[in-house]
Amino acid sequence: MTRDKKLGRLAEIAVKIGVNVQKGQELIVNAPIEAQELVRRIAEHAYRAGATLVVPFFADDATQRARYLHAGDESFDFAPAWMGEAMAKAIGNGAAMLTVVGSDPMLLADCDPARIGRAQRAAAAAMKPVRNLLSGFATNWSILSFATPAWARAIFPDIAEGEAVAKLWDAIFAVTRVDLPDPIEAWRDHAASLLDRCGILNNKRFAALHFRGPGTDLRVGLAENHLWAGGAIEACNGVVCLPNMPTEEVFSMPHKNNVEGIVSATKPLVYGGVLIEGISVRFEAGRIVEVHASKGEDVFKSLIDTDEGASRLGEVALVPDASPVSRAGLIFRNTLFDENAASHIALGQALALNMKGGCDAAQGANESMIHVDWMIGSAQIDVDGIAASGTAEPVMRAGAFVIRN
Amino acid sequence: MTRDKKLGRLAEIAVKIGVNVQKGQELIVNAPIEAQELVRRIAEHAYRAGATLVVPFFADDATQRARYLHAGDESFDFAPAWMGEAMAKAIGNGAAMLTVVGSDPMLLADCDPARIGRAQRAAAAAMKPVRNLLSGFATNWSILSFATPAWARAIFPDIAEGEAVAKLWDAIFAVTRVDLPDPIEAWRDHAASLLDRCGILNNKRFAALHFRGPGTDLRVGLAENHLWAGGAIEACNGVVCLPNMPTEEVFSMPHKNNVEGIVSATKPLVYGGVLIEGISVRFEAGRIVEVHASKGEDVFKSLIDTDEGASRLGEVALVPDASPVSRAGLIFRNTLFDENAASHIALGQALALNMKGGCDAAQGANESMIHVDWMIGSAQIDVDGIAASGTAEPVMRAGAFVIRN
Numbered sequence: 001m002t003r004d005k006k007l008g009r010l011a012e013i014a015v016k017i018g019v020n021v022q023k024g025q026e027l028i029v030n031a032p033i034e035a036q037e038l039v040r041r042i043a044e045h046a047y048r049a050g051a052t053l054v055v056p057f058f059a060d061d062a063t064q065r066a067r068y069l070h071a072g073d074e075s076f077d078f079a080p081a082w083m084g085e086a087m088a089k090a091i092g093n094g095a096a097m098l099t100v101v102g103s104d105p106m107l108l109a110d111c112d113p114a115r116i117g118r119a120q121r122a123a124a125a126a127m128k129p130v131r132n133l134l135s136g137f138a139t140n141w142s143i144l145s146f147a148t149p150a151w152a153r154a155i156f157p158d159i160a161e162g163e164a165v166a167k168l169w170d171a172i173f174a175v176t177r178v179d180l181p182d183p184i185e186a187w188r189d190h191a192a193s194l195l196d197r198c199g200i201l202n203n204k205r206f207a208a209l210h211f212r213g214p215g216t217d218l219r220v221g222l223a224e225n226h227l228w229a230g231g232a233i234e235a236c237n238g239v240v241c242l243p244n245m246p247t248e249e250v251f252s253m254p255h256k257n258n259v260e261g262i263v264s265a266t267k268p269l270v271y272g273g274v275l276i277e278g279i280s281v282r283f284e285a286g287r288i289v290e291v292h293a294s295k296g297e298d299v300f301k302s303l304i305d306t307d308e309g310a311s312r313l314g315e316v317a318l319v320p321d322a323s324p325v326s327r328a329g330l331i332f333r334n335t336l337f338d339e340n341a342a343s344h345i346a347l348g349q350a351l352a353l354n355m356k357g358g359c360d361a362a363q364g365a366n367e368s369m370i371h372v373d374w375m376i377g378s379a380q381i382d383v384d385g386i387a388a389s390g391t392a393e394p395v396m397r398a399g400a401f402v403i404r405n
Numbered sequence: 406m407t408r409d410k411k412l413g414r415l416a417e418i419a420v421k422i423g424v425n426v427q428k429g430q431e432l433i434v435n436a437p438i439e440a441q442e443l444v445r446r447i448a449e450h451a452y453r454a455g456a457t458l459v460v461p462f463f464a465d466d467a468t469q470r471a472r473y474l475h476a477g478d479e480s481f482d483f484a485p486a487w488m489g490e491a492m493a494k495a496i497g498n499g500a501a502m503l504t505v506v507g508s509d510p511m512l513l514a515d516c517d518p519a520r521i522g523r524a525q526r527a528a529a530a531a532m533k534p535v536r537n538l539l540s541g542f543a544t545n546w547s548i549l550s551f552a553t554p555a556w557a558r559a560i561f562p563d564i565a566e567g568e569a570v571a572k573l574w575d576a577i578f579a580v581t582r583v584d585l586p587d588p589i590e591a592w593r594d595h596a597a598s599l600l601d602r603c604g605i606l607n608n609k610r611f612a613a614l615h616f617r618g619p620g621t622d623l624r625v626g627l628a629e630n631h632l633w634a635g636g637a638i639e640a641c642n643g644v645v646c647l648p649n650m651p652t653e654e655v656f657s658m659p660h661k662n663n664v665e666g667i668v669s670a671t672k673p674l675v676y677g678g679v680l681i682e683g684i685s686v687r688f689e690a691g692r693i694v695e696v697h698a699s700k701g702e703d704v705f706k707s708l709i710d711t712d713e714g715a716s717r718l719g720e721v722a723l724v725p726d727a728s729p730v731s732r733a734g735l736i737f738r739n740t741l742f743d744e745n746a747a748s749h750i751a752l753g754q755a756l757a758l759n760m761k762g763g764c765d766a767a768q769g770a771n772e773s774m775i776h777v778d779w780m781i782g783s784a785q786i787d788v789d790g791i792a793a794s795g796t797a798e799p800v801m802r803a804g805a806f807v808i809r810n
């Protein structure tokens with residue numbers, strides 16, 4: 001199959017399985033400008049599926065970078081809140097959203113971390129209305145990715161650009177199951193098996209998870225009435241979507257005041273165009289009280305200072321080390337991929353679908369302008385489920401699921 | 406000078422002379438996706454000038470065309486009104502706007518004219534809040550252009566694409582004065598001479614203009630309290646901008662009920678991705694009562710049926726046949742250029758700056774969702790100014806200005 005043909009398949013999967021756009025629905029598509037070929041195919045499949053309108057928003061890394069190179073210092077506290085409000089209004093009126101990621105993970109590597117932090121904070125505030133609707137699944141939405149040259153170069157710095165892009169596409173097509181004879185069917189099977197895993201964990205009603213491994217001894221209390229989710233999600237409008245492609249995780253809600261111990265990142269975190277490496281933090285009563293990072297520590301500190309909830313957890317997720325994304329053996333420097341290669345926790349906003357009746361702070365749901373996933377799993381990590389009685393039960397051993405019904 | 410260097414100059418002129426973005430101002434940039442290199446340079450110059458935020462919106466012809474190829478029929482009455490509202494809100498809060506044009510004039514040539522008409526009508530309604538603010542110069546704004554391959558091919562169908570693009574760039578750089586040693590100074594001089602011409606015409610206080618030439622015998626009554634404008638405009642926020650680059654016209658407001666006679670287009674009109682040729686119409690009491698077009702008549706009829714004001718005039722403009730745009734000797738198939746190559750009239754919305762105290766329907770200001778310029782000037786057209794007393798005075802002869810103070 002040619003790359004062209006595979007791009008068409010990726011668009012079809014994204015439209016039919018990912019966002020599952022409905023007849024009569026408007027579709028907002030966010031994408032890097034390099035992804036125009038994919039966006040055109042997405043538009044084609046969305047219109048074929050009966051979308052009334054496909055509204056693409058193209059983001060340009062170079063324009064963003066021009067700001068860091070040429071703007072006055074006061075610029076960095078501004079963000080277009082009017083865009084966030086407009087998109088929220090469209091979603092409120094029924095629009096679905098598909099987001100294509102693939103921007104240069106190194107775009108801002110040489111820029112001032114304080115400015116990056118301020119700009120991210122302003123952007124997060126501007127997009128809050130959209131984030132609230134998406135995290136509450138007010139509509140069907142999905143995220144997929146596009147192999148931009150800059151992203152490919154960041155992953156494969158030592159080979160020629162064309163070859164790097166080809167290798168990244170190979171990885172993307174593999175983990176999105178585009179390579180399989182019937183990708184749509186394969187995604188339906190995969191979603192069913194993630195749903196089974198959620199069922200098992202929901203039956204257990206653990207009070208906490210205990211992560212152990214090199215540099216990690218972390219007890220993540222689970223919120224009261226927490227729910228495990230993964231794979232397909234039925235949005236509030238009744239449409240079943242698959243929010244992340246790839247997706248390998250099952251995830252639930254930590255109790256914001258009930259996380260204790262130390263944890264070390266097992267993969268770098270890309271945030272605000274900067275690579276943050278060697279993160280190790282200590283939690284007390286749910287809050288990060290000590291931070292170390294071998295690289296990008298300033299940006300990480302600025303991140304957890306965004307607001308009160310940014311230093312607490314909003315998500316805990318379990319991913320087998322043998323997942324297709326992990327088997328790709330790459331550090332993708334892109335959360336959509338890396339979070340599906342390893343168990344992770346997320347700083348910031350909790351997800352409504354992880355609690356019966358939606359987010360309730362009194363039951364431990366965290367609130368923040370940010371939601372940043374951060375990888376803590378590997379083949380060297382064991383996870384136990386801790387019952388309310390204190391009994392421990394193996395959930396994962398050496399990165400593999402061992403729990404059974 | 407390399408094309409790259411000239412692109413940088415074009416961006417600088419657009420930012421400094423065109424939209425004249427101010428320190429502390431947000432800048433919205435609309436552009437075809439092919440113009441990303443220009444947009445990046447615009448962002449650079451805007452940030453240098455102290456813009457707080459540059460927000461680019463890239464339009465993709467192929468995505469738009471996908472709709473005509475694949476969407477259901479009901480799609481064509483939809484447009485994202487939430488985007489129009491959002492941009493209007495941003496402008497209301499002080500944002501400036503720069504629009505780059507250059508989309509394929511032939512994009513929808515093979516599509517259903519009825520659908521094109523419906524889609525344009527829906528888009529016009531969705532963008533009404535923005536159009537109202539811009540036509541009233543609530544903020545500083547400007548339009549410039551980018552030589553996309555599709556546009557270049559439409560102008561030069563018989564030569565290779567690369568050569569066509571190069572020729573179109575040559576024309577654009579010439580008419581935007583990028584070629585001159587000091588383009589900024591050249592634009593200041595040109596704007597001053599347009600202002601002089603407006604002063605002369607405003608002193609005359611003509612009751613009407615009379616156009617005569619092959620297929621044309623048209624009396625355009627001018628609105629009471631009409632004002633001539635051209636070149637630079639002081640927006641309501643006090644910022645002086647140059648809304649069109651190139652610009653060679655001086656323009657004023659027709660009386661919506663007082664246009665009589667026949668008029669023939671001297672250049673094709675590109676509307677909704679379709680070329681409309683050989684237009685000839687008859688006006689009675691300000692309204693088009695008879696329409697002929699040798700090509701695209703359906704689209705033209707659908708255009709003037711948009712609303713009550715779409716068959717009446719909102720603008721009359723005088724352009725010398727010896728203008729740099731006219732001297733380029735091309736049919737650009739792009740209104741920004743072609744309207745600056747010839748005297749023209751516009752169907753639809755009148756412009757607030759063409760009447761003392763802004764648009765007043767009682768004094769003859771037309772109102773419509775559309776504003777479509779349409780070329781009626783050439784080296785064969787004479788124009789007289791008719792005083793209230795009925796006396797005629799030569800304004801243009803054989804396409805050249807002859808009027809003096």
Ligand SMILES: [Zn+2]
Pocket residue numbers: 249251315317339344346373
């Ligand atoms: Zn997750």
Ligand SMILES: [Zn+2]
Pocket residue numbers: 315346371372373
């Ligand atoms: Zn997450």
Ligand SMILES: [Zn+2]
Pocket residue numbers: 654656720722744749778
């Ligand atoms: Zn005009």
Ligand SMILES: [Zn+2]
Pocket residue numbers: 720751776777778
């Ligand atoms: Zn006009």
